[in-house]
Amino acid sequence: MSDTTPPPYVPEPTPYAAPVAAGKTNTLAIVSLVTSLVGIGLAGVITGHISLGQIKRTGESGHGLALAGLIIGYIGIAFGVILTIFWIGLFIAAANSNSYTGY
Structure with a gap:
């Protein structure tokens, strides 16, 4: 008697996407x-603009x-400008105040 059993089932490998x-x-x-x-x-800001062009x-x-x-x-620059204007205004106000009792 000859053995006519089919070979065992081997599933085909599933294709996958390459990483x-x-x-x-x-x-x-x-x-x-x-x-x-x-x-x-x-x-x-300067390097940001250059890098956007390169990208x-x-x-x-x-x-x-x-x-x-x-x-x-840009936020840092704006904050710096506002802070500078504030300090300049503060110095001008201090210089123009009448409470100075110099010698």
């Missing part, structure tokens, strides 16, 4: 965010970092 390599993050976008957070708003051209990741660096940088 996608994460895109390179733009270095200037990171610099923009860090300098804005440290308090160097002007550098954050648009090269397709790198980091758009959100650059945008956050720009926003925080």
Whole structure:
């Protein structure tokens, strides 16, 4: 008697998507965010604008970092301008006060 049993069932391997390599993050976008957070708003704004242009051209990741660096940088610059105007006004008011009893 011959054995005519079929071979055991072996499922076909399921195809899977190859892992996608994460895109390179733009270095200037990171610099923009860090300098804005440290308090160097002007550098954050400048590097943020440059990095947005590079990201648009090269397709790198980091758009959100650059945008956050720009926003925080502009807020820091505005705060600095307001604080400077306040201090100048305070010094002018102090200089014009009549309570000075100089020699």
